[in-house]
Amino acid sequence: MNTLNVIKTPGLYIHIPFCLSKCPYCDFYSSTSVSLIPYFLNGLFKEMERHSHRFKRFDTIYLGGGTPSLLTPKQLESILMEVRKNFHLTSTPEITMEANPADLNPVLLESIRGIGINRLNIGIQSFDERVLRFLGRRHSLNQVISAIEASRKVKFNNIGFDLIYGVPGQEMDSWLQTLRQALDFSPEHLSCYQLTFEPETPLGRRFQAREFHAPGDDLTHQFFIETSNVLSEAGYIHYEVSNFARGMEHTSKHNQKYWDHSPYLGLGPSAHSFDGHQRWWNHRSLAQYLDEIQRGNLPIEGKETLTLEQLRLEALYFGFRTKKGIHFDHFKDRYAFDLWMEKKEILRRLKAEGFLLIQHDHLSPTPQGFALSDSLALL
Amino acid sequence: MKHIRNFSIIAHIDHGKSTLADRLIQYTGMVDERNFKDQILDTMEIERERGITIKSQAISLPYQAQDGEDYLLNLIDTPGHVDFSYEVSRALASCEGVLLLIDAAQGVQAQTLANLYLAMENNLEIIPVINKIDLPTADVDRVLEQIDSELGLDPFSALKCSAKEGIGIEEIIEAIVCRIPPPKGKPDSPLAALIFDAQYDPFRGTVIHCRLFDGTVKAGEIIRFMSNQAVYKVEEVGRFLLTRQKRDRLSAGEVGYILAGVKTVSDVHIGDTITLDDQPCDAPLPGFKEFKPVVFSSIYPIAPEDYEDLAVALEKYKLNDAAFVYQKDSSIALGQGFRCGFLGLLHLEIVQERLEREYDLSIILSVPSVRYRFTLKDGSTVYVDNPAHYPDPGSIERGEEPYIRATLILPERYLGAVMKLCMEKRGENSKLNYLGPGRVELIYEMPLAEVIYDFYNRFKSITQGYGSFDYDVLDYRESNLVLVDILVNGEKVDALSQIVHRDQARPRALGVCEKLKEEIPRQMFKVAIQGAIGGEIIARTTISPFRKDVTAKCYGGDITRKRKLLEKQKKGKKRMKMIGSVSIPQSAFLAVLKSDTDS
Numbered sequence: 001m002n003t004l005n006v007i008k009t010p011g012l013y014i015h016i017p018f019c020l021s022k023c024p025y026c027d028f029y030s031s032t033s034v035s036l037i038p039y040f041l042n043g044l045f046k047e048m049e050r051h052s053h054r055f056k057r058f059d060t061i062y063l064g065g066g067t068p069s070l071l072t073p074k075q076l077e078s079i080l081m082e083v084r085k086n087f088h089l090t091s092t093p094e095i096t097m098e099a100n101p102a103d104l105n106p107v108l109l110e111s112i113r114g115i116g117i118n119r120l121n122i123g124i125q126s127f128d129e130r131v132l133r134f135l136g137r138r139h140s141l142n143q144v145i146s147a148i149e150a151s152r153k154v155k156f157n158n159i160g161f162d163l164i165y166g167v168p169g170q171e172m173d174s175w176l177q178t179l180r181q182a183l184d185f186s187p188e189h190l191s192c193y194q195l196t197f198e199p200e201t202p203l204g205r206r207f208q209a210r211e212f213h214a215p216g217d218d219l220t221h222q223f224f225i226e227t228s229n230v231l232s233e234a235g236y237i238h239y240e241v242s243n244f245a246r247g248m249e250h251t252s253k254h255n256q257k258y259w260d261h262s263p264y265l266g267l268g269p270s271a272h273s274f275d276g277h278q279r280w281w282n283h284r285s286l287a288q289y290l291d292e293i294q295r296g297n298l299p300i301e302g303k304e305t306l307t308l309e310q311l312r313l314e315a316l317y318f319g320f321r322t323k324k325g326i327h328f329d330h331f332k333d334r335y336a337f338d339l340w341m342e343k344k345e346i347l348r349r350l351k352a353e354g355f356l357l358i359q360h361d362h363l364s365p366t367p368q369g370f371a372l373s374d375s376l377a378l379l
Numbered sequence: 380m381k382h383i384r385n386f387s388i389i390a391h392i393d394h395g396k397s398t399l400a401d402r403l404i405q406y407t408g409m410v411d412e413r414n415f416k417d418q419i420l421d422t423m424e425i426e427r428e429r430g431i432t433i434k435s436q437a438i439s440l441p442y443q444a445q446d447g448e449d450y451l452l453n454l455i456d457t458p459g460h461v462d463f464s465y466e467v468s469r470a471l472a473s474c475e476g477v478l479l480l481i482d483a484a485q486g487v488q489a490q491t492l493a494n495l496y497l498a499m500e501n502n503l504e505i506i507p508v509i510n511k512i513d514l515p516t517a518d519v520d521r522v523l524e525q526i527d528s529e530l531g532l533d534p535f536s537a538l539k540c541s542a543k544e545g546i547g548i549e550e551i552i553e554a555i556v557c558r559i560p561p562p563k564g565k566p567d568s569p570l571a572a573l574i575f576d577a578q579y580d581p582f583r584g585t586v587i588h589c590r591l592f593d594g595t596v597k598a599g600e601i602i603r604f605m606s607n608q609a610v611y612k613v614e615e616v617g618r619f620l621l622t623r624q625k626r627d628r629l630s631a632g633e634v635g636y637i638l639a640g641v642k643t644v645s646d647v648h649i650g651d652t653i654t655l656d657d658q659p660c661d662a663p664l665p666g667f668k669e670f671k672p673v674v675f676s677s678i679y680p681i682a683p684e685d686y687e688d689l690a691v692a693l694e695k696y697k698l699n700d701a702a703f704v705y706q707k708d709s710s711i712a713l714g715q716g717f718r719c720g721f722l723g724l725l726h727l728e729i730v731q732e733r734l735e736r737e738y739d740l741s742i743i744l745s746v747p748s749v750r751y752r753f754t755l756k757d758g759s760t761v762y763v764d765n766p767a768h769y770p771d772p773g774s775i776e777r778g779e780e781p782y783i784r785a786t787l788i789l790p791e792r793y794l795g796a797v798m799k800l801c802m803e804k805r806g807e808n809s810k811l812n813y814l815g816p817g818r819v820e821l822i823y824e825m826p827l828a829e830v831i832y833d834f835y836n837r838f839k840s841i842t843q844g845y846g847s848f849d850y851d852v853l854d855y856r857e858s859n860l861v862l863v864d865i866l867v868n869g870e871k872v873d874a875l876s877q878i879v880h881r882d883q884a885r886p887r888a889l890g891v892c893e894k895l896k897e898e899i900p901r902q903m904f905k906v907a908i909q910g911a912i913g914g915e916i917i918a919r920t921t922i923s924p925f926r927k928d929v930t931a932k933c934y935g936g937d938i939t940r941k942r943k944l945l946e947k948q949k950k951g952k953k954r955m956k957m958i959g960s961v962s963i964p965q966s967a968f969l970a971v972l973k974s975d976t977d978s
Contacts, residue, residue, distance in 0.1 A: 193931045193932055194931040195931075196930070196931055196932070217925060217926065217927050217928075218926070220927055221926045221927040224927060224929075241929050241930075241931070242931050242932065258938065272937050272938070272939070274938075279938070279939055281937070281939070304939060310942060310946075313942060313945055313946065313949070314938055314942050317941070317942070317945060321929070345960075346960060349904070349960070350903070353903075353904060355903070368926070370929060371926055371927040371928070371929050372903055372925075372926070372927065372928060372929065373928075373929045374928040374929055374930060374945070374948075375903055375925075375928050376903075377945055378945065378948055378949050378952055
C-alpha cells in the first residue's frame with residue numbers, strides 16, 4: 001500500500017470559500033463576506049507553508065469553491081505564486097479553475113490564461129432560463145454564451161461545463177435542449193449532475209417541507225441513460241458517473257485522484273486531504289479556519305486513519321463509479337481481497353444483466369451499472 | 380367447615396372481575412387503603428396491562444358477617460379467556476358457588492354463557508351480579524331481562540354493584556355468606572385434594588394450589604399424585620392470605636397450598652387428585668384431563684447469537700407454565716429456534732410478550748399452525764403441527780384437521796355479515812338461537828385453523844366490538860389439505876410454509892406474496908415471489924428492480940462522509956436474511972407472520 005502511494009503524484013486543491021450569492025441547492029462551504037478575501041488569502045498562504053515539507057510535488061491544481069472567479073486577477077496570481085514558492089510542480093501541470101459565467105470577462109480570462117491556468121470549469125448549470133431561476137443562479141443565458149465565446153477567444157482549449165438535471169418539474173425535452181446547446185460549443189469536458197436535495201440547504205429544507213416533488217427514480221434514470229446515450233453519440237467518453245470527456249486526454253486528471261486513492265492536499269476551509277493512510281479535513285468555517293492559523297495551528301477539524309477494510313470499500317465504490325473499473329489483480333495486491341474469487345457468482349449475474357463488462361481480469365461498469373454504483377459497492 | 384365459603388367470580392372479559400375481587404379484598408380489611416394496589420390478584424405486569432387474568436390465584440378473606448360469626452371466604456380467581464377454559468373448569472370444581480358478573484352496559488356475552496354452563500356443570504350456587512351500574516350507558520333493566528331469558532336465572536336473585544365506585548360490595552359479601560353453601564366433606568376419610576393451579580417459587584419449588592374435598596394433609600406426610608403415581612413428602616401446608624401463611628394442616632373443605640419439593644410446575648397436572656400414599660382414596664376426583672396444546676408456532680431469536688438466551692428464557696418460563704411445551708427446531712431462513720405448543724392464540728401471544736418483556740428478547744414467530752392428522756397409504760397415522768414435517772404428498776391417504784364449536788353472540792343486525800365470515804371460514808352445521816330482542820347466538824362448527832387465522836379481529840370489527848366469541852374443540856374431520864410453500868427467486872423460504880385447506884391455498888399464498896412485495900426493498904435484480912403447491916405455482920408477485928441509486932457528486936475529496944454511509948448500509952445488509960441472492964429484511968418476515976396471526 002505504501003509503495004503504491006509513493007508512485008502516485010499528489011494533487012492540490014484550494015477551496016476559495018466566497019460567493020456573491022448562495023445557490024439554494026449547494027452544500028459546499030462558502031461565505032458571502034467578500035471583504036474577508038484578503039484575510040483569507042493571508043491565512044491560505046500560511047497554511048501552504050505549513051505543508052510545504054510534507055507535499056513536495058503536484059501535477060494538478062484545482063481552484064474550487066465557492067467561486068474562485070470572484071477573485072481579482074492579482075489575487076489569483078498571488079495564489080499561484082505562493083504555490084510555486086512552497087511546492088514543486090511537474091513540467092505540465094493541469095491547473096483548473098472553477099468559474100461563474102457572469103465573472104468571465106475578457107480581462108479576467110486573459111490574465112488567468114497568463115498565470116498558467118489551463119483548464120476552465122464553467123458553472124453553466126443550464127441553458128434553460130426557468131431552470132437557472134429555480135437554481136437561484138446569478139447569471140443569465142446571455143452571460144453564459146458570451147463567457148464561453150470569450151474563453152475560446154483567449155484560446156482556452158480545455159473547457160468543462162457543469163450542468164444540472166432533474167430539477168423539479170423539468171421534462172426530458174428541456175434537458176435534451178440544454179445538452180444540445182452545450183454540445184454546440186464543443187466543450188472538452190462535461191459534468192452532468194443530477195440535482196440532489198441536501199438536507200442542510202435551503203432547497204433541501206423546501207424539499208423536506210414538501211413544497212415540491214423530486215422527480216422519481218424512473219425519471220432520473222431516464223435522464224441519466226439518455227444523457228449517456230446522447231453524449232456518447234456526440235463522441236464523449238462517459239468516464240465517471242457524472243463526467244464525460246471528449247477523448248481521454250480531456251478527462252479531469254485532478255478529480256481522478258480522488259477516485260483512485262492518490263494523495264491530495266486540500267487547502268482552505270472545509271477542504272479534505274489524503275496522504276494514502278490518513279484523511280483529514282479543515283474547519284468548515286472561515287472564522288475558525290483563520291483563528292487556528294492565527295494561533296499557529298493547522299486548521300484541521302478532524303482526521304481519520306483508514307483501515308484496509310475501509311480503503312477496500314472506498315475502492316469498490318470508486319471502481320463501480322469509473323469506466324476504468326477494477327483490475328482484479330491490482331485490487332488484490334492493494335486491498336488484499338480477491339474480488340473475482342469471492343464474488344464470482346454475483347459478478348457473472350451482473351454481467352448477464354448488463355451492468356458490468358468483464359474481460360480477462362478486469363471489470364468495468366456500463367452506464368446501467370453506473371446508475372447502481374452505490375449498491376454495487378455493497379455487493 | 381360451616382364457616383368456610385369457596386367461591387369464584389366468573390365473567391366475560393372486561394366485565395370487571397378483577398376490580399370486584401380487589402373491592403372484596405379491600406372490604407374484608409385484608410389491606411389498608413394506603414397499600415392498595417389495583418388488581419391485587421393480577422400479579423403479572425402483563426395481566427394488569429391487558430386487564431385479564433391469565434393464571435388462577437386464590438386468596439382467603441377472613442370476614443365477620445352480620446350474623447356475628449367469623450367466616451373464611453376463599454376466593455379462587457379464574458383465568459378470563461377461552462384458551463384457559465380447562466383451568467377455569469378446575470377452579471370452579473373447587474368452589475361451591477360463583478358470582479356471575481355481568482356488565483350493566485354490555486349485558487350477557489359469549490363468555491358469560493360459557494362460564495355459566497361451566498358453573499352449572501359443577502352444580503354451583505350462582506349469584507348473578509350486575510356490575511358497572513354507575514356507567515351512563517348502564518341498562519340494568521335490560522340485563523335483568525337477559526338474566527331471566529338468556530341465562531334462565533331468577534332476576535330477583537341478582538345483585539347490583541359498581542366495583543369501581545365501591546357500590547353494593549357489602550350486599551355481595553353477605554350473599555356469599557348466606558347463599559353459597561358451606562363445603563361438604565369428611566375430614567376422617569382418605570385425603571382427596573383437587574389441584575387447580577401450580578406456581579413456581581424459585582426458593583421453594585412448586586406451590587400447589589388445591590382444594591381439599593376429603594381428609595387432611597400436614598407436613599411430613601407422603602402424598603401421591605393419582606394421575607402418574609408420583610410421590611412427594613409434604614414440606615409445608617398453608618393458606619393464601621396476602622402472602623402464604625403456614626398452617627399445621629389443611630382439612631376437608633379448605634383451600635390452600637402444599638409445598639412438597641416438586642421441582643417444576645410441569646410435574647404437577649392441573650385437575651389431578653392428591654391423596655396420601657399410605658392411605659389413598661378410592662378414586663380420583665372427576666374431570667381430570669391432560670393439557671393438550673392446540674396451536675403451534677416456532678420461535679426464533681431475531682439475532683442468531685441470542686439463541687442461547689432464548690433457550691434459557693424458555694426453560695425458565697416453562698417452570699411456571701405447565702401448558703406450554705417446546706422442542707428444538709431449525710429453519711434455513713430463520714436459523715435455530717424452538718417449536719412450541721400453546722393452548723390457543725392468546726396463550727401464544729402471552730408467551731411471546733413475556734419472553735420479550737421479562738427476558739428482553741427479540742423474537743420472531745412462524746405462522747401458527749394447528750395439529751393435523753394424516754393417515755398414510757401404509758395405514759399408519761401421523762400428527763403434523765409443523766409444515767416442515769409435512770408428509771410426502773404421494774404417501775397421504777387422508778388428511779384431517781381439528782374442528783371446534785364456535786359460539787358467537789351478537790346483535791342481530793350483524794348476523795348477515797357474521798354468517799358470511801363464518802362461511803368463508805368453512806363454518807358448517809350452523810345453529811341460530813334468538814336470545815332476546817335483537818340478540819342472537821350463532822353456533823358453527825369450523826376448523827380451528829380458520830379461527831387462528833384472522834378470525835377474531837374480523838369478527839370484532841364486523842360487530843363493532845359488540846360480538847363475543849367462545850369455542851371448544853370438537854374432533855378431527857377429513858379435509859383437503861395442501862402444503863403451500865413460498866419461493867423467493869425460486870428458493871423456498873421454509874419459515875413461511877403453511878398447511879392449508881386447498882380452497883384457501885391461493886388467497887393465502889397471494890396474501891403472503893403481496894405482503895413480501897411490500898416489505899422487501901427493491902433490489903438490483905428482479906425478484907419473483909411465488910406461492911406453490913409442490914411444483915404448481917398458485918400465486919406470484921414481482922418486485923421490479925431499482926435502476927438507479929447512484930450519488931451524483933463525489934469530488935472535493937469528502938469521501939469520508941459517503942463511506943460512513945456505505946458502512947452503515949453494509950451493516951444493515953448483513954442483518955438481512957439472504958435467500959439465494961435476495962436480501963430479505965427481518966421486518967418482512969415480521970410483517971408476514973404478524974398479518975397471519977389474529978392479535
